Amino acid sequence: GGILIMARQPNDEEKKVAIDKKSGSLAYNRLDMQLSQTLHMAIELYDNLNYLLVPDHDDDITLFDDDTNPEVVSYYQMKTNEESISIDTAISEDWLAKLYEQLSNPKWLIDELGLITNCPLKLKVPYIDKNGKNRKKEKIYTVDKTPFLNFDPAVVKKIKEDIAKKKGISVEEVDLSKFVHMRTTLSIAKHREIVQQEMNDFLKEKYPSITVEMAKTIFSTMMDLLARRQGCERLNEDAPFIEVKKKKGISKADFSRVITDSMLVSIPRFDEIERVMEYSDDEKYKASYEYTRIMQDLSGKSESFRKLLYCLKDACEKNVRKSEETIRDYCNRLADRVTEKNILYNKTYVSVLICCVLINGWE
Numbered sequence: 001g002g003i004l005i006m007a008r009q010p011n012d013e014e015k016k017v018a019i020d021k022k023s024g025s026l027a028y029n030r031l032d033m034q035l036s037q038t039l040h041m042a043i044e045l046y047d048n049l050n051y052l053l054v055p056d057h058d059d060d061i062t063l064f065d066d067d068t069n070p071e072v073v074s075y076y077q078m079k080t081n082e083e084s085i086s087i088d089t090a091i092s093e094d095w096l097a098k099l100y101e102q103l104s105n106p107k108w109l110i111d112e113l114g115l116i117t118n119c120p121l122k123l124k125v126p127y128i129d130k131n132g133k134n135r136k137k138e139k140i141y142t143v144d145k146t147p148f149l150n151f152d153p154a155v156v157k158k159i160k161e162d163i164a165k166k167k168g169i170s171v172e173e174v175d176l177s178k179f180v181h182m183r184t185t186l187s188i189a190k191h192r193e194i195v196q197q198e199m200n201d202f203l204k205e206k207y208p209s210i211t212v213e214m215a216k217t218i219f220s221t222m223m224d225l226l227a228r229r230q231g232c233e234r235l236n237e238d239a240p241f242i243e244v245k246k247k248k249g250i251s252k253a254d255f256s257r258v259i260t261d262s263m264l265v266s267i268p269r270f271d272e273i274e275r276v277m278e279y280s281d282d283e284k285y286k287a288s289y290e291y292t293r294i295m296q297d298l299s300g301k302s303e304s305f306r307k308l309l310y311c312l313k314d315a316c317e318k319n320v321r322k323s324e325e326t327i328r329d330y331c332n333r334l335a336d337r338v339t340e341k342n343i344l345y346n347k348t349y350v351s352v353l354i355c356c357v358l359i360n361g362w363e
Helices: 012-044 087-092 095-104 153-167 191-206 212-231 241-248 252-264 270-277 281-300 303-318 327-341 347-362
Strands: 052-055 061-064 072-079 109-117 121-128 134-141 145-147 179-183
Touching: 012 052, 012 061, 012 072, 012 191, 012 212, 052 212, 052 241, 072 095, 087 095, 087 121, 087 153, 095 109, 095 153, 121 153, 191 212, 212 241, 212 252, 252 303, 270 281, 270 327, 270 347, 281 303, 281 347, 303 327, 303 347, 327 347
Parallel strands: 072 109, 109 179
Antiparallel strands: 052 061, 061 072, 121 134, 145 179
């Protein structure tokens, strides 16, 4: 006896929908994590390189050593897995052969060809056991960076043979000296949180007076900017560098501008300005009117307002406050200088804005 239950088999259309949903989600997660990794690199390289980072163009991430006249470039493929990634998978999926293709581009010197993973890299290393039998043992790489030439010679030989076969060249010609494996500190589940914390630490060290809100604004602005660059339609492989930079790239200068803009335009409350400037009743009325105009100009994000902010920052850096000078006198002195060049804005408006800049810690 017993009862036989026939389970209805999904038709081909239903199967297709189910598969598409999952692959779409995985693709989104991979692209999203790629952005976090690009920002992680932007933070890490900030003090040492005038870089241009390009997500999703020649490779997952392309790194130029300079944002105007690059001489050296590095290409990275980013791969993710919950547990580990095998070098055999990297070979069979053509990840390494694809990276090797970059050596054919004679435009720039290549510094690194990197396989970035969020998990350990697993290698199967051949050995002979005590009974004289051929065996394989697993070797796992978990460190930050490992040159491929440091792998077991048998694994290096296997990689070279695969690339030689796919490229139609001899094994001796294959050059793995640029190849590295990099283990990122980011995780699939928490890559955004991790890179946001890295951003907070980086900003706090550079600008001890920075607020949590400012740091949040800088992080979200950078992630939005990276997403826009990544989402820009793919350019031709032979697109000129200037076009790649404009449409797909994020430079150190872009990052600096985002930081400066966010810190400069974080407008303090009017009572803080009033306390610092010690206005008379008449001055307070005029200043509060200009403060309202500043708030409107800030939300409008006009180019002339942005230029004025940079002019103020420059004036603050070139004209240090004298020891006997009150903040009010200092703001007025700088306002006189700045309004000579910016006839669009009156002296009270500019002095209130300078006071905002000072309160935000640019003095």
